[in-house]
Amino acid sequence: MPRYESRVARIDSDITTFRLLSRMSWIATKLYNTALWGAKETWDYTGKIPSGFDLQKVVLASHFHSFVPAHTYQHCAHQVGNAFKSWFKLRKTDRTARPPGFRNKEELSSFMVDAFKIIDTNTILLTPTSELKQEISYPYKKLSLRLHWNTAFPENGRIKQIEIVPKKGYFELHAKILLLEPEWKQDGQVMAIDLGMRNPIVSMDEYGNVDIYKGGKILSNLRYWNKEKARVQSEVMGRTKGKKKSSKALRKMSKHGSQQIKHSIHSMTNKVVELCVQRNVREVVVGDLTGIKKNKDGTGKNWNKKSNQNWQQFPIQQVVAQLDYKLARHSILLKKQDERGTSKGRCSQCGCTDRSKLHRAHRGMFLCLNCNTIRNADVNGVGNQLVRYLRLDGLPFISSSGCLAQPSVYRWDGHLWKGVHEE
Numbered sequence: 529m530p531r532y533e534s535r536v537a538r539i540d541s542d543i544t545t546f547r548l549l550s551r552m553s554w555i556a557t558k559l560y561n562t563a564l565w566g567a568k569e570t571w572d573y574t575g576k577i578p579s580g581f582d583l584q585k586v587v588l589a590s591h592f593h594s595f596v597p598a599h600t601y602q603h604c605a606h607q608v609g610n611a612f613k614s615w616f617k618l619r620k621t622d623r624t625a626r627p628p629g630f631r632n633k634e635e636l637s638s639f640m641v642d643a644f645k646i647i648d649t650n651t652i653l654l655t656p657t658s659e660l661k662q663e664i665s666y667p668y669k670k671l672s673l674r675l676h677w678n679t680a681f682p683e684n685g686r687i688k689q690i691e692i693v694p695k696k697g698y699f700e701l702h703a704k705i706l707l708l709e710p711e712w713k714q715d716g717q718v719m720a721i722d723l724g725m726r727n728p729i730v731s732m733d734e735y736g737n738v739d740i741y742k743g744g745k746i747l748s749n750l751r752y753w754n755k756e757k758a759r760v761q762s763e764v765m766g767r768t769k770g771k772k773k774s775s776k777a778l779r780k781m782s783k784h785g786s787q788q789i790k791h792s793i794h795s796m797t798n799k800v801v802e803l804c805v806q807r808n809v810r811e812v813v814v815g816d817l818t819g820i821k822k823n824k825d826g827t828g829k830n831w832n833k834k835s836n837q838n839w840q841q842f843p844i845q846q847v848v849a850q851l852d853y854k855l856a857r858h859s860i861l862l863k864k865q866d867e868r869g870t871s872k873g874r875c876s877q878c879g880c881t882d883r884s885k886l887h888r889a890h891r892g893m894f895l896c897l898n899c900n901t902i903r904n905a906d907v908n909g910v911g912n913q914l915v916r917y918l919r920l921d922g923l924p925f926i927s928s929s930g931c932l933a934q935p936s937v938y939r940w941d942g943h944l945w946k947g948v949h950e951e
């Protein structure tokens with residue numbers, strides 16, 4: 529699987545560059561509206577949703593399309609196609625959902641470019657169309673963009689896709705960067721990771737180090753923001769007699785909320801990677817989550833309904849994606865493994881699968897009467913992951929007393945994941 533990272537750069541622009549980019553993004557708005565107009569017409573006459581490809585034809589009929597590269601106008605058409613598709617889906621459940629609206633005609637839109645050449649990490653050449661160059665009497669063949677990246681550009685990365693995004697008084701370049709396959713580490717140990725509800729991450733390595741990341745604070749934050757959102761939303765709905773669902777304050781609030789969560793998740797995955805490097809981990813194995821969403825009723829793991837609700841808000845795929853690219857920076861490979869049967873039906877210590885001997889005790893503890901082991905259920909789960917990956921019958925590093933080494937517990941304090949020993 530190819531790995532990508534994204535980066536944002538501020539474009540250093542003189543008057544001419546600024547004019548050229550402004551014109552292109554103004555045309556992007558124009559083409560977006562043209563496609564939207566076409567889509568509305570199709571919908572009104574046929575009751576069908578046009579595809580992005582249908583809309584490409586509409587855009588092609590506009591004389592503005594020749595002012596931007598092919599990829600740019602195609603993308604405008606597909607943007608509208610996708611917006612209509614999601615509206616169509618939404619209105620099946622919400623009859624009041626409104627179809628996508630026109631953009632203000634003076635508004636500048638962001639646009640994609642695929643005709644570009646990379647000179648070095650900080651310089652990209654665009655090829656404006658001859659129509660555009662003629663229009664504003666641009667004398668050169670190419671337009672050179674000087675870039676200031678917000679965060680360091682990945683060493684082994686190649687820019688694959690760029691989007692020019694208008695800001696107040698300047699432009700940004702958003703890049704999708706393909707990371708070249710690193711030389712994966714050959715020596716070292718394996719760490720298994722379990723992604724759970726109460727504990728977003730529980731990890732165990734071959735030496736028996738166990739780390740538990742407690743999610744309580746993040747989850748209560750999530751709940752708080754969701755509640756606040758619902759409160760403000762109903763307030764807005766009441767004030768506008770149900771006409772409006774969203775408001776500026778609401779958008780600002782949910783942005784603030786999601787930023788907090790994002791921050792905590794980034795620090796969590798950073799912490800995991802830091803420990804992997806310290807402990808000479810070569811490979812990390814994580815439960816494959818594709819099975820979780822398979823059941824339509826939302827069941828799938830041993831979570832109750834309430835936790836499932838929270839779970840949907842918790843961006844688990846994001847956690848996996850972050851681990852994947854951050855580990856790759858250190859040549860550590862992330863592998864996915866089917867996690868069926870690794871959670872509660874098996875004792876990771878002795879491999880016992882006899883249900884009459886396995887019990888879930890209080891507060892998420894797992895008890896095996898076969899080997900007399902009691903431990904955190906998530907730790908048992910991750911133990912099973914590790915055992916399965918290493919093709920063992922049971923955990924190899926346990927002392928005769930049947931106790932694991934004391935797990936390290938990390939809690940989010942709003943800024944950092946702080947380690948505390950307990951349990």
Ligand SMILES: [Zn+2]
Nearest residue numbers: 875878896899
């Ligand atoms: Zn056992």
